Structures are given as C-alpha cells and as structure tokens.
Amino acid sequence: MNFQLLEYALKNLQREYFKNLFIFIVLTLMTWLLGTMFLITNSMKHELNLTLDSLPDIILQYKKAGVSSTLDERQSENILEIPGVQSAEGRVWGYYYFENADVYFSLMGVDEFQTQTRKSFVNLVAKQSLDNSSMIVGEGVVRLLERSYYKDYFNFIKEDGSVKKVFIAGIFQTQTQLESNDMIVIEKNTLRDIFGFSEYEATDIAVNVTNKLEVPTVALKITQRYPNYRVLTKEDMRVSYENIFNYKNALFLGLFVIAIFIFLVIVYERLSGVSSAQKREIGILKAIGWRVEDVLRVKLYEALVISFLAYLLGIVLAFGFVYIFNAPLVKDIFLGYSEIKPAFELLFVFDFETLFLLFFLSVPIYVLASVIPSWRIATLDADEVMR
Amino acid sequence: MIEIRNLCKSFQEDKELIKNLNITFKEGELVVIRGKSGSGKSTLLSLIAGLLKPTSGEVIVDGKQISKLPDHFSTLYRRDNIGIIFQKYNLINELSVKENILLPLLPLNLKKRELNVRAEMVMSAFHIQHKSEELVKNLSGGEQQRTAIARANIANPKIILADEPTANLDEKLSLAFIEILKEMKTQSKSIIVATHDPLFFELDFVDRYIDFDS
Numbered sequence: 379m380n381f382q383l384l385e386y387a388l389k390n391l392q393r394e395y396f397k398n399l400f401i402f403i404v405l406t407l408m409t410w411l412l413g414t415m416f417l418i419t420n421s422m423k424h425e426l427n428l429t430l431d432s433l434p435d436i437i438l439q440y441k442k443a444g445v446s447s448t449l450d451e452r453q454s455e456n457i458l459e460i461p462g463v464q465s466a467e468g469r470v471w472g473y474y475y476f477e478n479a480d481v482y483f484s485l486m487g488v489d490e491f492q493t494q495t496r497k498s499f500v501n502l503v504a505k506q507s508l509d510n511s512s513m514i515v516g517e518g519v520v521r522l523l524e525r526s527y528y529k530d531y532f533n534f535i536k537e538d539g540s541v542k543k544v545f546i547a548g549i550f551q552t553q554t555q556l557e558s559n560d561m562i563v564i565e566k567n568t569l570r571d572i573f574g575f576s577e578y579e580a581t582d583i584a585v586n587v588t589n590k591l592e593v594p595t596v597a598l599k600i601t602q603r604y605p606n607y608r609v610l611t612k613e614d615m616r617v618s619y620e621n622i623f624n625y626k627n628a629l630f631l632g633l634f635v636i637a638i639f640i641f642l643v644i645v646y647e648r649l650s651g652v653s654s655a656q657k658r659e660i661g662i663l664k665a666i667g668w669r670v671e672d673v674l675r676v677k678l679y680e681a682l683v684i685s686f687l688a689y690l691l692g693i694v695l696a697f698g699f700v701y702i703f704n705a706p707l708v709k710d711i712f713l714g715y716s717e718i719k720p721a722f723e724l725l726f727v728f729d730f731e732t733l734f735l736l737f738f739l740s741v742p743i744y745v746l747a748s749v750i751p752s753w754r755i756a757t758l759d760a761d762e763v764m765r
Numbered sequence: 766m767i768e769i770r771n772l773c774k775s776f777q778e779d780k781e782l783i784k785n786l787n788i789t790f791k792e793g794e795l796v797v798i799r800g801k802s803g804s805g806k807s808t809l810l811s812l813i814a815g816l817l818k819p820t821s822g823e824v825i826v827d828g829k830q831i832s833k834l835p836d837h838f839s840t841l842y843r844r845d846n847i848g849i850i851f852q853k854y855n856l857i858n859e860l861s862v863k864e865n866i867l868l869p870l871l872p873l874n875l876k877k878r879e880l881n882v883r884a885e886m887v888m889s890a891f892h893i894q895h896k897s898e899e900l901v902k903n904l905s906g907g908e909q910q911r912t913a914i915a916r917a918n919i920a921n922p923k924i925i926l927a928d929e930p931t932a933n934l935d936e937k938l939s940l941a942f943i944e945i946l947k948e949m950k951t952q953s954k955s956i957i958v959a960t961h962d963p964l965f966f967e968l969d970f971v972d973r974y975i976d977f978d979s
Contacts, residue, residue: 380871383872658855667843667844669840759816
C-alpha cells in the first residue's frame with residue numbers, strides 16, 4: 379500500500395468535491411435501494427418457507443358450482459383409503475373481520491385428539507388444553523385486542539348475530555411472524571359455532587403423505603377419484619405464494635431500474651472519457667516520472683474509496699431501514715395484504731450472499747468505469763497527452 | 766553523457782522536423798540550444814526525456830539507449846535521471862506549491878519526514894518556501910516558475926531540461942531565472958536549455974551554444 383498515493387487520491391476527491399459527492403450519494407442510494415429490496419425479499423422468503431413447511435402435503439377443497447365450498451369432514455375417511463396417504467383430517471378455519479382495527483384475523487380450529495395438521499400446533503396443543511370458551515392468540519392479535527380494551531377475552535359475533543365470549547388462554551409464538559401475527563387458535567367445535575357450521579362441516583381436508591416423493595401421484599389419484607375436489611399440493615401453494623410475491627416486486631423493480639439507470643449514466647459518463655484537465659494532469663504525472671501503474675493506482679484508490687464507502691453506508695442504511703424501522707412504505711409494496719392483516723415485523727435474516735451480490739453490483743463496476751478511461755490515457759505518450 | 770546519433774523525428778510523413786542530428790552533451794555541461802519557434806528544440810528535449818520516440822536514430826544516455834525503451838522503463842529512466850522545466854510549467858493548479866514539488870516522489874512511497882526534508886531543501890534553494898502552502902493558481906509567473914524548477918530538482922536528477930523557461934516571464938524575472946541556472950550549474954548537473962530568448966545568448970557560464978536554425 380502506497381500511503382502517499384492514497385493521500386494524493388483523497389486530495390483528488392476533495393478537489394472535485396461536488397461531483398464526487400453526487401456520485402457518492404447516487405451510489406449510496408442505489409445500494410440502499412437494492413439492499414432494502416434484497417433484505418425484504420430474504421426476510422419474506424424465509425417467512426414463506428417456514429410457513430410452507432408447516433403446511434400439509436395436500437389440501438383438498440370442495441368445489442360447488444365451481445367455487446370453493448365447505449365439506450363434510452367424514453369424507454376424510456375415504457381419502458385415507460388411498461394408498462400412500464398417512465393422514466387426512468378435516469380442518470375448520472376461516473377469517474374473522476375485526477371491525478375496530480379494520481383487520482382480518484385467521485381463525486384456526488384444533489382438536490387435541492386429532493393429528494395436528496400444522497407442525498406448529500403440535501407443541502401448542504400439547505402445552506395448552508383448550509375448552510369451548512378459550513383460545514390461544516398470536517402476539518399481533520393481542521396488541522390489536524388490547525388497543526380495543528379486550529385484555530382477557532373477546533366477544534366474537536357469530537353468524538346468526540349472537541355473541542360468543544371466548545377467553546384468551548395463552549399467547550403463542552412461532553418462528554414465523556406471518557403465521558403467528560394474525561392467528562387465533564381455537565377449539566374446532568367452538569369455531570364451528572362462531573362460523574355457523576354444522577357438526578361435521580369443515581373448510582377443507584389436510585392430507586399428509588408418507589413418502590413425500592409420492593405427493594404428485596397421490597394428488598393425481600385423488601383428482602381422478604373425486605373430481606369435485608380441488609387438489610392443492612404444497613408445491614402448488616409455494617408457486618402461488620411466489621407469484622403473488624413476485625407481482626408485488628414489480629413496482630419496486632421499477633424503482634430499482636431507475637436507480638440502475640442513473641448508475642449506468644454515471645458509468646457511461648466515466649467511460650466516455652476523461653476531461654481535458656484530467657488528461658493534462660495524467661500527462662504531467664507521466665512526464666515527471668509516474669508509471670502507468672502509479673496513475674492507475676491513484677484512480678483505483680479514488681474509485682475504491684468512493685464506491686466502498688457508499689456501499690458500506692448503503693448497506694447500513696438498508697439494514698437500519700428494514701430491521702429497525704421495519705421498512706415503512708416499501709414493505710407495503712411487498713405485502714399486498716398488509717392493509718387487511720395486522721402489521722408484522724420483518725424477520726432478521728443475515729445473508730453473506732446478498733452482501734456479496736450488492737458489492738459486485740456496485741463497487742467493481744464503478745472501479746472499472748473509473749480506471750479504464752485513465753488507463754487509456756496513461757498508456758499514450760506523455761508528450762502527446764500534454765499537447 | 767548524452768549522445769544523439771543520426772536522430773530523425775517527423776510528425777508528418779513528408780516533413781522531418783529533426784533530420785540526421787548528431788550531438789554529444791558532456792556530463793555537467795550547460796548547453797543552450799538556440800532557435801526560432803518550430804525549429805525542433807522542444808522536440809529534441811522531449812526525445813532526450815523519453816517523452817517522444819524518434820522516427821529513427823538513437824538517444825543514448827550513460828551508455829543506455831533510451832529511445833527504444835518501452836513506456837514503463839522510459840518512465841523509470843525519466844524519474845531517476847531527468848528533471849524537466851516546461852515552457853508552461855505544467856503545474857497542477859489546485860495543489861499547493863509543496864504538493865506540486867513533491868509529486869515526482871509520491872510513487873516512491875517515502876516516509877513523510879523525508880518528503881518534508883527534501884521539499885524544504887528545494888523550496889529554500891529556489892526561494893519559494895514562503896509560498897509553501899499557497900495554491901499554485903494563486904502564484905505569480907515567477908513563483909510558478911520557481912515551483913516548476915524546484916519540482917524538477919526534487920529527485921536530484923543529473924540532467925535538467927528547460928524548455929523555453931523564460932517565455933512567460935518579464936525581463937527581471939528572466940534574469941532571476943538565469944541566476945538560478947548559474948546556481949544549478951555549480952551542482953555539476955547536465956543542463957540543456959532550449960530557448961529563443963536573446964538574454965541567454967551571451968552568458969559567460971554557458972559551456973556551449975547550439976543553433977537549431979541551420
């Protein structure tokens with residue numbers, strides 16, 4: 379490391395203060411914008427993967443007049459007869475609109491004597507027994523209920539308009555905020571009572587398959603035997619989630635394209651040539667004994683200082699924006715349903731791959747764009763450059 | 766010792782600016798090359814400095830043929846042997862006097878203390894130390910020239926090339942430069958001055974005059 383040349387490079391940056399400040403701000407904003415997008419994406423993907431993991435292998439919905447309808451959970455007995463099926467349980471679940479907060483809660487029915495269809499419910503039900511007037515709620519739900527002065531219980535308005543008082547027996551936390559934040563776990567028959575379902579009425583049937591490789595085969599068998607069922611495999615659900623998620627990405631992608639465009643304009647400006655003053659300076663330096671590599675080293679230091687500092691600041695801002703301030707505005711672009719669900723916090727996911735990707739998208743591109751034009755000038759005869 | 770053998774340089778195919786030039790400059794000699802503008806004086810200095818490559822012929826310095834050196838080596842040769850005082854000084858205006866003077870030493874990665882000692886020494890020798898921190902763009906013509914001379918001497922080269930050193934100076938400052946030249950001569954440096962300024966034409970300390978008009 380030549381500290382004299384580094385000092386000279388820093389002096390050069392000061393000499394063109396406003397130009398370099400502009401480049402620094404653009405690079406920082408670009409890194410911040412990209413970093414924010416990647417961090418939210420990572421966090422959401424992590425959430426989705428955890429959520430998908432907790433889902434059954436196959437979900438069966440009953441189609442009536444072409445739309446999903448409730449079904450008789452005793453149908454699961456028929457599904458169990460299909461070879462390869464490990465378990466089939468009717469599920470009772472749905473959404474409940476909480477008018478005071480203008481949000482929807484997800485209500486999930488559990489039966490402690492049945493196999494739990496979600497992995498996260500296994501421990502939950504083992505620890506906490508539920509009766510027909512108790513429920514376990516997610517943290518996000520607690521916060522919203524407290525705001526409306528429901529500390530120990532909540533009055534559900536049933537389908538027939540009467541009120542069902544259910545006490546909060548516990549609060550649960552799962553690995554994913556998506557799952558726990560808006561969820562209320564309640565005894566299956568109590569939920570039927572709230573939704574106005576009959577004794578065996580269920581929302582859908584959750585099917586688990588012994589050999590996961592056989593899921594498509596089992597799904598096909600169910601489709602052939604029971605054409606009235608809509609068969610959704612875990613893979614279908616993953617694709618569907620990702621499609622919605624990618625669609626939401628599009629808007630942010632627009633911002634990203636603008637940032638990249640500005641960055642490329644700077645790169646083009648840099649590549650298209652060195653100013654006559656810079657050219658003359660390179661000529662002088664060569665004439666007084668600087669080698670091409672000395673000139674390039676200074677340009678490299680200049681570009682590295684500006685782009686690496688912008689990269690670091692951009693990353694810090696992105697982390698702070700996403701994980702401390704919970705990405706205001708930007709998060710909503712990704713979460714299309716955030717307006718109807720309780721707010722949730724993005725999970726912290728640290729990923730070196732993202733840091734490297736951001737680094738390679740900014741620092742080397744800018745460094746090359748700065749060094750190449752200077753190299754072109756520096757390899758000419760000094761006399762020719764100064765003339 | 767600098768030997769020029771059958772040196773030719775042309776910038777256009779049909780016009781040779783320097784044709785079959787043969788000169789020898791002895792060590793410690795002060796030579797003034799006289800001639801009108803466009804006679805090839807500056808080109809000769811650029812060829813000796815390795816800033817230009819000849820069309821044909823040789824420039825040999827201390828037995829080394831520098832005219833055919835690749836760019837990397839001709840730069841090293843220049844760094845170690847040559848100090849150039851350019852006609853327009855070629856200083857970097859946004860840097861201070863001291864920073865300009867130290868430029869040739871920066872690639873050597875010397876210690877700060879050594880750089881300061883060397884800078885003080887040349888600034889004092891060429892009477893510019895009082896402007897040490899001043900930006901070059903704020904200096905007068907004479908001060909700029911002294912800065913350029915100090916920069917040419919900072920690496921203590923054995924050859925000093927001065928291209929029209931008084932072209933931008935009034936008579937008083939030109940005479941001051943001649944005094945500096947006399948001082949440099951005492952340090953046994955080989956000095957080649959290219960000029961068309963008559964003030965240089967009858968100096969008693971000049972070893973030799975070469976006319977480029979003929």
